[in-house]
Amino acid sequence: KAGVTQTPRYLIKTRGQQVTLSCSPISGHRSVSWYQQTPGQGLQFLFEYFSETQRNKGNFPGRFSGRQFSNSRSEMNVSTLELGDSALYLCASSLRDVEETQYFGPGTRLLVL
């Protein structure tokens, strides 16, 4: 079956702009989590959505937001982009809980100029 897909794969934005990233989970998966990966901070949890509700949130400013649709597809939005937001953004999907395997997508690489 198809894996987790993320679009776009690459993105270049300028400071102050906003960006929306999309994640399509594996069919049947209801949980989608988002992570930011940077060389300096490593992999950091942004938030998790389950059945259209935010179930968990990491320690990121309010400029980072997300949502999940009824088909489990998820989007994350970053407003007022800063240079430090340049990162690989990974999304992961699973059936429901942490006991089930989380499958990661290939990521969206965002460059903020």
Next chain:
Amino acid sequence: AQSVTQPDIHITVSEGASLELRCNYSYGATPYLFWYVQSPGQGLQLLLKYFSGDTLVQGIKGFEAEFKRSQSSFNLRKPSVHWSDAAEYFCAVGGMEYGNKLVFGAGTILRVKS
């Protein structure tokens, strides 16, 4: 709070040699522990996971890990490394009360020399 330490940033091993990647965690309750691998330009792939039961866990690609509660460790091992194992390896910890949130270590880059 959860935390994970991977003390080795880089490790180089010869092809065919054995491998051990170290991971120490901090977690107040019973941890759920994971090892993921990331190849350049790719997402993360789960190698193995530990929730409970047998403390020696077998994973994909010939990897295994041993949970040692007394040492708060979950080290990854492979008896014979192949050149295709060159990648970055991440240890992660989670728990029932955190949903699917995982806390990752900084990663260990494995280089394999022929």
